[in-house]
Amino acid sequence: MKYSIAAITLLATAPALALEAIPDRVPTPMDNPISSAKVELGKQLYFDPRLSIDGTVSCNSCHNVMASGTDSRPTSVGINGQRGGRNAPTVWNAALLTTQFWDGRAATLEDQAKGPPLNPIEMGMPSEQAVVDRLESIPGYKAQFEAIFGKVSYDNMAKAIATYERTLITVNSPFDRHMKGDKTAMSKKAIKGMQRFNDIGCSGCHSGTNFAGPALATGEGFFQKFPLHDNPLIARYDLTKDKGRYEVTKERADINTWRVPSLRNIATTAPYFHNGAVKSLDEAVRVMAASQLDKQLSDDEIGEIVAFLEALTGEFPAQTMPRLPGISGSSLVGSIK
Amino acid sequence: MKYSIAAITLLATAPALALEAIPDRVPTPMDNPISSAKVELGKQLYFDPRLSIDGTVSCNSCHNVMASGTDSRPTSVGINGQRGGRNAPTVWNAALLTTQFWDGRAATLEDQAKGPPLNPIEMGMPSEQAVVDRLESIPGYKAQFEAIFGKVSYDNMAKAIATYERTLITVNSPFDRHMKGDKTAMSKKAIKGMQRFNDIGCSGCHSGTNFAGPALATGEGFFQKFPLHDNPLIARYDLTKDKGRYEVTKERADINTWRVPSLRNIATTAPYFHNGAVKSLDEAVRVMAASQLDKQLSDDEIGEIVAFLEALTGEFPAQTMPRLPGISGSSLVGSIK
Numbered sequence: 001m002k003y004s005i006a007a008i009t010l011l012a013t014a015p016a017l018a019l020e021a022i023p024d025r026v027p028t029p030m031d032n033p034i035s036s037a038k039v040e041l042g043k044q045l046y047f048d049p050r051l052s053i054d055g056t057v058s059c060n061s062c063h064n065v066m067a068s069g070t071d072s073r074p075t076s077v078g079i080n081g082q083r084g085g086r087n088a089p090t091v092w093n094a095a096l097l098t099t100q101f102w103d104g105r106a107a108t109l110e111d112q113a114k115g116p117p118l119n120p121i122e123m124g125m126p127s128e129q130a131v132v133d134r135l136e137s138i139p140g141y142k143a144q145f146e147a148i149f150g151k152v153s154y155d156n157m158a159k160a161i162a163t164y165e166r167t168l169i170t171v172n173s174p175f176d177r178h179m180k181g182d183k184t185a186m187s188k189k190a191i192k193g194m195q196r197f198n199d200i201g202c203s204g205c206h207s208g209t210n211f212a213g214p215a216l217a218t219g220e221g222f223f224q225k226f227p228l229h230d231n232p233l234i235a236r237y238d239l240t241k242d243k244g245r246y247e248v249t250k251e252r253a254d255i256n257t258w259r260v261p262s263l264r265n266i267a268t269t270a271p272y273f274h275n276g277a278v279k280s281l282d283e284a285v286r287v288m289a290a291s292q293l294d295k296q297l298s299d300d301e302i303g304e305i306v307a308f309l310e311a312l313t314g315e316f317p318a319q320t321m322p323r324l325p326g327i328s329g330s331s332l333v334g335s336i337k
Numbered sequence: 338m339k340y341s342i343a344a345i346t347l348l349a350t351a352p353a354l355a356l357e358a359i360p361d362r363v364p365t366p367m368d369n370p371i372s373s374a375k376v377e378l379g380k381q382l383y384f385d386p387r388l389s390i391d392g393t394v395s396c397n398s399c400h401n402v403m404a405s406g407t408d409s410r411p412t413s414v415g416i417n418g419q420r421g422g423r424n425a426p427t428v429w430n431a432a433l434l435t436t437q438f439w440d441g442r443a444a445t446l447e448d449q450a451k452g453p454p455l456n457p458i459e460m461g462m463p464s465e466q467a468v469v470d471r472l473e474s475i476p477g478y479k480a481q482f483e484a485i486f487g488k489v490s491y492d493n494m495a496k497a498i499a500t501y502e503r504t505l506i507t508v509n510s511p512f513d514r515h516m517k518g519d520k521t522a523m524s525k526k527a528i529k530g531m532q533r534f535n536d537i538g539c540s541g542c543h544s545g546t547n548f549a550g551p552a553l554a555t556g557e558g559f560f561q562k563f564p565l566h567d568n569p570l571i572a573r574y575d576l577t578k579d580k581g582r583y584e585v586t587k588e589r590a591d592i593n594t595w596r597v598p599s600l601r602n603i604a605t606t607a608p609y610f611h612n613g614a615v616k617s618l619d620e621a622v623r624v625m626a627a628s629q630l631d632k633q634l635s636d637d638e639i640g641e642i643v644a645f646l647e648a649l650t651g652e653f654p655a656q657t658m659p660r661l662p663g664i665s666g667s668s669l670v671g672s673i674k
Contacts, residue, residue, distance in 0.1 A: 047403055056398075056414050066384055067661040077393050080418050267666045281666030306666060320655045324404040326605045 019194070020209040021179040022264070022314065026095045026166045027218065032110060032159045034166060041144045042164025044322040045157060050134060052123035054079050059116065059161065063091040065168065065319070068268035074276025082121040085242065087276035090269050092316065093262055095166040096210040099221035102274045103245040104259040107219035109162035114154065128154035140325020170265055170314030178311070186311045193308030196301060201293050211263035211312065223257045227291030234291060237277040244274065267310045281306050356531070357546040358516040359601070359651065363432045363503045364555065369447060369496045371503060378481045379501030381659040382494060387471060389460035391416050396453065396498065400428040402505065402656070405605035411613025419458040422579065424613035427606050429653065430599055432503040433547040436558035439611045440582040441596040444556035446499035451491065465491035477662020507602055507651030515648070523648045530645030533638060538630050548600035548649065560594045564628030571628060574614040581611065604647045618643050 028034055045051065046065070049058040062076040062084075063069050069090030071077075076084045086102050094100065100112035116122040117131055125131050135141045135152050142152055149156040175194075177185035186194070197203055205224050208214050213222030223245055227234045234240060245254040258274060271277065272284040285302050289295040297305070365371055382388065383402075386395040399413040399421075400406050406427030408414075413421045423439050431437065437449035453459040454468055462468050472478045472489045479489055486493040512531070514522035523531070534540055542561050545551055550559030560582055564571045571577060582591040595611060608614065609621040622639045626632040634642070 049401075050409070054414070055408070055410055056418075061393075064386075064661070066658050068663055071392070072387070072663070073392055077391070081393075081416075268663045270664070270667050279667055310666065316660055318657045321403050321658050323653055324401070326405055326409070327607070 019175075019179070019198070019203060019207065019211075021176040022093075022169065022171055022173070023096070023209055024171075026169060028166060029108065029110070029218070032163060034163055035148070037144070037148050038160050038163040039167055040164075040322065041141075041148060042160035042162070043319075044141075044144075044324055045161050046164050047322050048324050050138070050324075051117050051125070051131065052079055053125050053130075057123050059091075059113075062088040062116075062122075065091065068092065068265055068316070069094075069168065070269050072270070074271050076122070078119070078122040079124045084121055086274050087271065089261065090265060091165055092168050092170050093210060093264050095169065097212060097259075097262065098216045098218050099259055102258055102261075103248050104221035104223060105248045109165050110155070110158045113158040113161040113165075131157065138325050138327060144325075170316055173264070173314035174311040175308075176314065187307060189304055190307040190311040193304035193306070194311075196304055197308050200289070200295060200297075202288070202305070205260045205292070206263050213260045222260050223254070224260050224292075225257045227256070227287075229291055229294040231290040231294075233287045237273065237287065238275060239273065239277070239287075239291070242274055263309060264312050265314060267306075267313050281309060285309070356512075356516070356535070356540060356544065356548075358513040359430070359506065359508055359510070360433070360546055361508075363506060365503060366445065366447070366555070369500060371500055372485070374481070375485050375497050375500040376504055377501075377659065378478075378485060379497035379499070380656075381478075381481075381661055382498050383501050384659050385661050387475070387661075388454050388462070388468065389416055390462050394460050396428075396450075399425040399453075399459075402428065405429065405602055405653070406431075406505065407606050409607070411608050413459075415456070415459040416461045421458060423611050424608065426598065427602060428502055429505050429507050430547060430601050432506065434549060434596075434599065435553045435555050436596055439595055439598075440585050441558035441560060442585045446502050447492075447495045450495040450498040450502075468494065475662050475664060481662075507653055510601070510651035511648040512645075513651065524644060526641055527644040527648040530641035530643070531648075533641055534645055537626070537632060537634075539625070539642070542597045542629070543600050550597045559597050560591070561597050561629075562594045564593070564624075566628055566631040568627040568631075570624045574610065574624065575612060576610065576614070576624075576628070579611055600646060601649050602651060604643075604650050618646060622646070 046059045049055050049061070051058060057079055060066075062071045062078075064071055069092035070088045073088075075086060076088045078084060089102065094112075095109060098107075100106040100109060101115070106112040106115065114128075117125045118128070125134075131154055132152050135145065135157065145152040145156055145160075149159070174185040174190065178191075197206075205213060205222070216222060226244075227239050240256055243255050245257045245259075246252070248254070266272075267281055270281065270284075271279045272281070273287070278284045278287060282299075282302050285305050286297060289297045289302075383396045386392050386398070388395060394416055397403075399408045399415075401408055406429035407425050410425075412423060413425045415421060426439065431449075432446060435444075437443040437446060438452070443449040443452065451465075454462045455465065462471075468491055469489050472482065472494065482489040482493055482497075486496070511522040511527065515528075534543075542550060542559070553559060563581075564576050577593055580592050582594045582596075583589070585591070603609075604618055607618065607621075608616045609618070610624070615621045615624060619636075619639050622642050623634060626634045626639075
């Protein structure tokens, strides 16, 4: 597990400092600078179901930009009605995470974007080359890739998608406005909830600008064991069946550990947890308090914390729809029956 | 078959008059006036996969607004990977049609919008009430319906979707600019193709502002038998298996008759015909000439007509993405597993 113990200790002694407003700028890799042409290409690719073998599933199918960046279901549906094993994390603010996927198995948005197209139960393309061949068969894509990158490649596809995703930042939540000095932005109940969130220890892990842990370098993940304390809710929601990061590292210490997820817009991304087993935010807070802090919260306490979490819902900037390039006069993908 | 013989005769004697630029205004029913709030609600509904039983299929899944209003495949894929029987018609300019569906079984966009949610192989909702219940469970929808219509109802859902669809008009195609006096808008080849299109008789049916027949009242369809003349391409593309409008009326005269489809943006909506069996526009023109006009066209003649048809591709106006309303802190649709 790669995270800084020193940072956690600091947070524990100065909890008010653990929470930060959302940044105006997003970290961008040196080898993939943002350009408007790349954002536009990435947006087209993100919304294009032709990245899946049968033309039914796009990135947006599970990480729906118009629906808070996720799909409102416990686990997602890929090609041929197949079910994935984990809840789809929101794409909004994913650019602020230092590792991607629930188990942190991708360091960057670029690495993440290369996963689903080849996953047999998600988009089901047989190989990187098959994706490249399909993109090259669509003149509008070929021309854009050549202008931006020099050529179509699987890595360049991922770079374009990641670049688009870096534009998906929600700003101006009541919490952010509060932190910038607008003392009317959050309700009194939400402010009480924020204090409680700090005091009981939630912010020990859900700290930093993205409520997903301390600032780490890209590729360094902030992981925690979940659940940590035994309680009846664990069995009720079957929270230990999936071994989490252990499936990546095969290290015993990683059994049931997970990347600490962001809490931004959490009120809009139900259902909750890696298996999507919990439908309401109230219940999710109850589960977390019992399982991570060994605390049984009252309904009033939970209500205050939920009011705070609702204040983490930001503004989703308006976007224009992309126009997906076609092939004049021919079926766009001949192989899609 | 309801259409005006007089109108066809007129077209045959004055072919140049059969073609018209796209109108600036769209016909709108008296009982469903356009408002910006209704357009916005309709757009949300159009893009919302929660109108399908398992939350995987939206109107946009098959009639993809970003991809010329269709899905680039012979026949569409509904819930559980089920295949529909006919090629998805484009939603762009559907507002200009006087009947909807390939067989004209719906008179209006409103009537059309009520079909797919309840179709067991498309969106699979069990009843109108089930759709209403789901919409009422989403506070953001309930509030919009109440403000616009007074209440949530299946008919009001259809009215909102139809209103959004009335905004989906492509303007300023090279042909439209040509008709408005810009004599540089179309290539010489396209102009030759336009003349040939008229002279050989294509415009006998593909006339009017939408290239879908003469101006008729809403609900009156312009139907034609297809194929009309025997030729080897009919068997090759299995064009007579689907009995078309006969399946609606059960009248023998309607066997293999179809609503004359629009040709606007036809170069971007492959594959072609009711069964989507023909992949290229060249081949589609060859099939039509042989089957409807009993003519074998040369490759050059086909090339000219295709150049004209490509000049029917309009501008797809930029649109902002809708934001789909959620339920704060709870799974948006509890029943979607």
